Amino acid sequence: MRVLLIGGAGYIGAHCALAFLDRGYRVGIFDNFSTGSMDNIPSGCEVYTGDINNVDQLNPVLSLGWDGVVHLAALKAAGVSMTEPEIFARNNISGSLNIICGCSEHAIKHIILSSSAAVYGEPKYLPIDEQHPTNPENYYGYTKLSIEGHLDWFDRLKGLTYASLRYFNAAGYDLQGRMQGVERDPANLIPVVMETAAGIRSELQIFGNDYDTADGTGIRDYVHVTDLAAGHVLALEYLVETQTSITVNLGSQSGLSVLEILDKSREVSGKSIPARISDRRLGDPAKLVASSAKARELLGWEAQYSDLDTIIASTWEIYKGFVK
Numbered sequence: 001m002r003v004l005l006i007g008g009a010g011y012i013g014a015h016c017a018l019a020f021l022d023r024g025y026r027v028g029i030f031d032n033f034s035t036g037s038m039d040n041i042p043s044g045c046e047v048y049t050g051d052i053n054n055v056d057q058l059n060p061v062l063s064l065g066w067d068g069v070v071h072l073a074a075l076k077a078a079g080v081s082m083t084e085p086e087i088f089a090r091n092n093i094s095g096s097l098n099i100i101c102g103c104s105e106h107a108i109k110h111i112i113l114s115s116s117a118a119v120y121g122e123p124k125y126l127p128i129d130e131q132h133p134t135n136p137e138n139y140y141g142y143t144k145l146s147i148e149g150h151l152d153w154f155d156r157l158k159g160l161t162y163a164s165l166r167y168f169n170a171a172g173y174d175l176q177g178r179m180q181g182v183e184r185d186p187a188n189l190i191p192v193v194m195e196t197a198a199g200i201r202s203e204l205q206i207f208g209n210d211y212d213t214a215d216g217t218g219i220r221d222y223v224h225v226t227d228l229a230a231g232h233v234l235a236l237e238y239l240v241e242t243q244t245s246i247t248v249n250l251g252s253q254s255g256l257s258v259l260e261i262l263d264k265s266r267e268v269s270g271k272s273i274p275a276r277i278s279d280r281r282l283g284d285p286a287k288l289v290a291s292s293a294k295a296r297e298l299l300g301w302e303a304q305y306s307d308l309d310t311i312i313a314s315t316w317e318i319y320k321g322f323v324k
């Protein structure tokens, strides 16, 4: 089986590459390397450099005969999507349409989309299942919802089956230490905590401690990236076997607060990790936790590595190499 990971040189894509290789797939990676890195790509992958917005680069690669495509090529900074929607429209929406049309035209039967919990917006109930209303609070979330809608039409019209995987908070690193690249200029909590522990930045800002949660800080559902990656392999196998599209959450079904992440990171790293409370970040809900019942039922997927210790320890293993 041959799978093409579009955007496969990024953090999640490269972990997916490991999971597919481990399972015996032949893996191709198409990436423009704007945020991804060649260092992330495991040996054994075929690498194609190109941009999803350039169909002259994309289509020849799609024509090479793939059993499935995983689409991970997206911008993800929700804040930026609110001030610069044009670049999100071009990359996330136009670029995705190029991929979807290209898959259809080159008779690729299955596509897996990196979708996001951001499609749900402010939760109306917890844990969030896939029936929860979709009402994105930011344009980034809307781009993902819109792509899901196009995929649904291409399934109906062209029989292109899809798995839309709605990720919660991806975290952690490959437990065998095969992934060494770190994100440049991260904004997510765990890499920011790690950069502070490593002395790359001077302090962590805790965005609010007056939420309606036990310790007052925001609670999120952190899912280990190796668990996420396993979900992609299972999703492709599900599509091949059933020829039926699915939309599923990938989350750990448990919530961790900012302070729990910080305390564990201090313990694991042995560093003081300076932190101060600052204002809430706009659009941040108090608590987001996934129901992963559907992924368990349809895919047989279970989060195995998404406990706090494994997430923080596997991340510090990488970041300790950057201590200043």
Ligand code: UDP
Pocket: 169, 187, 188, 189, 190, 192, 204, 205, 206, 207, 208, 217, 218, 219, 220, 258, 281, 284
């Ligand atoms: N957060 C924080 N300081 C940071 C980054 C994040 O306090 O520098 C908090 C944020 O308010 C949220 C949680 O950490 O409660 C996770 O945020 P992140 O940006 O990692 O993911 P999100 O859930 O917003 O996609």
